[in-house]
Amino acid sequence: MVYAVILAGGRGERFWPMSRRSRPKQLLPIVGEKTMLEETVHRISPLVHKERTIVVATRALRQSIIDLLPNLPKANLLCEPTARNTALAIGYTAVFLSREHPKAKMVVLPADHYIEDRSKFLEAVRVALEVAQSKLLVSFGIVPDRPETEYGYIKLGKKIHRKSGVEVFAARAFTEKPNRKRARVFLNSGDFLWNSGMFVWRVDTILEAIGEHMPELHKNLMDYSRSLGKSDGAAALRRLYKQSENISIDYGVMERAFNVAVVKAYFKWDDVGSWAALYRLIDKDESGNVVVGNHLGTDTKGSIIVCDSGLVGTIGVSDLIIIKSYDVIMVARRSRYADVRRLVDGLHEKAELKKYA
Numbered sequence: 001m002v003y004a005v006i007l008a009g010g011r012g013e014r015f016w017p018m019s020r021r022s023r024p025k026q027l028l029p030i031v032g033e034k035t036m037l038e039e040t041v042h043r044i045s046p047l048v049h050k051e052r053t054i055v056v057a058t059r060a061l062r063q064s065i066i067d068l069l070p071n072l073p074k075a076n077l078l079c080e081p082t083a084r085n086t087a088l089a090i091g092y093t094a095v096f097l098s099r100e101h102p103k104a105k106m107v108v109l110p111a112d113h114y115i116e117d118r119s120k121f122l123e124a125v126r127v128a129l130e131v132a133q134s135k136l137l138v139s140f141g142i143v144p145d146r147p148e149t150e151y152g153y154i155k156l157g158k159k160i161h162r163k164s165g166v167e168v169f170a171a172r173a174f175t176e177k178p179n180r181k182r183a184r185v186f187l188n189s190g191d192f193l194w195n196s197g198m199f200v201w202r203v204d205t206i207l208e209a210i211g212e213h214m215p216e217l218h219k220n221l222m223d224y225s226r227s228l229g230k231s232d233g234a235a236a237l238r239r240l241y242k243q244s245e246n247i248s249i250d251y252g253v254m255e256r257a258f259n260v261a262v263v264k265a266y267f268k269w270d271d272v273g274s275w276a277a278l279y280r281l282i283d284k285d286e287s288g289n290v291v292v293g294n295h296l297g298t299d300t301k302g303s304i305i306v307c308d309s310g311l312v313g314t315i316g317v318s319d320l321i322i323i324k325s326y327d328v329i330m331v332a333r334r335s336r337y338a339d340v341r342r343l344v345d346g347l348h349e350k351a352e353l354k355k356y357a
Contacts, residue, residue, distance in 0.1 A: 001052070001105070002047065002048055002052065002105045002106075002107060002129060003048065003052045003053070003054055003104055003106050003107070004041075004048040004052065004053045004054065004106075004107045004109060005054045005056065005106050005107065005108045005109070006037065006041060006055045006056065006109055006110075006111050007056055007086060007089055008026050008027075008037055008056060008057040008061065008065065008111035008112075009058045009061070009080055009089060010026060010110070010111070010112060011024050012024035012026065012112065013340070013344045014273060014274040014338070014340050014341050015030070015272075015274065015275065015340075016328075016340055016341075016343065016357075017323055017325040017326070017328035017329075017330050017356065018030075018308070018323060018325045020356075020357065021060070021357055022064075024061070025272070026110075026111040026112040027061065030272055030278070031114050031278075031281050031282065036111055036113070036114075036272070037065065037068060037069070037111045037112075039114075040109055040110075040111045040112075040113065041053060041055075041069060041072075043109075043115060043118055043121065044107060044109060044122075044125070047107070047122060047125060047126070048107065050071050050072060050073070051076075053072060053076060054076050054093055054096075055069065055072060055076065055077050056080065056092070056093055057077070057079065057080065058079065058081075058082060058083050059079040059080065059081060062079050065077060078092065078093060078096060081238045081241045082241055084241055084244060084245075084246050085246045085247050085248050085249075086248045086249040086250070087210070087217060087247045087248060087249045087251075087252040087253065088217065088245075088246075088247075090106075090206065091206075091207070091210050091217055091218075091221045092237075092240070094106065094203050094206050094210075094221075095207070095221050095222075095224060096228070098203050098204070098207060098225070099225075099228060099229075101203065102203050102204045103202055103203065103204055104203050105129055105132050105133070105201065105202050105203075106199075106201055106202070106203060107125055107128075107198075107199075107200050108200070108201075109198050110197050110198065112272055113196070113269065113270065113272060114268075114269065114281060115267055115268070115269050116268035116269075117267045120266060121267045123166055124140060124166055124263050124265050124267065126164075127161070127166040127168060128263045129200055130163065131160075131161055131200075131261050132200045132201050132202055132205070133202070135202060136201070136205070136259050136260065136261045137201045137205060137206065137257055137259055137260045137261070138199060138200040138201060138260075138261045138262070138263060139171065139195065139196070139198070139199050139254065139260065139263070140196045140198040140199070140262070141154045141156070141169075141194060141264055141265060142194040142196050142269045143194075143264065143266055144186070144192070144193065144194050146187070147183035147186070147187045148183055148194065149179060149180055149183050150273060150274070151177060151194045151195060151271070152174060152175060152176055152177055152194070152195040152250065153174075153175040153178065153183075153192040154173070154174055154175070154192065154193050154194075154195050154262050155171070155172040155174075155175065155191055155192055156170075156171070156172060156191050156192070156193065156262060156264075157170035157171060157172040158170050160261060161261075166263060166264070167263075168262065168264070169264060170260070170261060170262075171254075171260040171261065171262045174195060174250060174254055174255040175192070193264060193265075194269075196269060196271070197250070197271065199254075205259075206253075209253050209257050213252060213256045216245070217244050217252070221240070223236070223239075223240070224236050224237065224239070224240040274337045275321050275323070276334070278290050278304050278306075287301045287302070288301055288302040289302065289303045289304070291306075292305070292306045293305075293306055293308055293309075293312070293324075294312065295307060295312045295313070295314070296311060296312075296313045296314075297313065297314040298316070299315060299316045300315070300316070300317055300318070301317075301318040301319070302318050302334065303318065303320040303321070303334065304320070304321045304322070304323075304334060305320075305322045306322070306324065308324060308325050308326065309324070309326075310324070312324050319333060319334045319335065320332065320333060320334060321333070321336075321337060327356065344357060
């Protein structure tokens with residue numbers, strides 16, 4: 001049995017001001033007409049029926065997700081009391097599934113990724129599901145096409161499986177985000193793939209791995225499991241989230257485990273992690289601008305311009321990010337896209353500005 005586990009609890013702060021706490025980027029149509037969450041559910045649907053699709057998100061997003069996915073069974077929306085990163089979200093889901101299907105396979109997908117060529121993606125998932133049956137933790141590594149410094153990397157070991165043109169390797173090492181020079185070395189070597197943050201494994205395999213590499217989290221999860229379906233379940237869930245560490249599954253488990261396999265993926269992929277992604281993914285006009293919404297410009301080049309209502313007008317500017325979203329206008333150098341989060345941090349430091357976060 002196969003379940004799709006869609007991680008939809010992120011804040012999308014680097015996509016501010018379009019992405020807000022009440023409606024983060026996974027609930028927005030960033031690329032295309034559907035929201036990123038809808039696209040993710042649709043993408044995996046040929047392999048996983050809606051009855052076995054699980055969405056994990058914070059309780060604050062519950063109603064928005066129900067509105068977006070009316071056919072998703074409400075019991076399949078797992079609401080976290082607060083965001084605590086991917087290790088806890090995945091562990092929580094694994095415990096939920098282990099009650100009835102401890103050997104079921106989980107296809108773990110972030111809700112805010114862009115993937116082209118659905119057929120290649122689905123074939124890679126099919127192969128990963130086969131490999132995961134052998135109690136391996138399977139990740140998807142994307143063949144890099146540039147020296148990217150915003151992604152982690154996976155170093156490949158020996159090839160362990162091949163089917164339908166899809167190759168699977170043992171993982172030798174996980175590497176944190178490199179600087180530009182090191183990223184160029186990774187790209188030229190051919191031995192490194194981008195760590196996509198997508199995974200396939202059996203429920204029992206990931207719980208055993210958490211037990212080995214994150215024993216405190218495993219203890220908390222087992223304590224919580226004894227309250228499932230009982231009257232104190234909600235209180236137990238709050239206790240689980242209060243007691244557990246804020247840590248990613250990559251750092252907590254994948255970087256430490258020895259039973260990790262990597263599917264070498266050739267489909268076009270982007271984590272859509274910042275405004276820079278729009279410049280990669282959306283067609284540009286004759287002046288090299290990415291424009292979403294109404295814009296009138298003179299001598300405007302190489303910019304990202306998003307206008308959700310009204311009009312943005314520009315004269316004599318280049319290489320900017322200009323975002324007009326509801327009650328906020330943000331302007332930044334395109335090269336400073338990574339600093340958008342600093343603005344969001346500043347909103348939380350001033351009580352009168354928190355409403356814009």
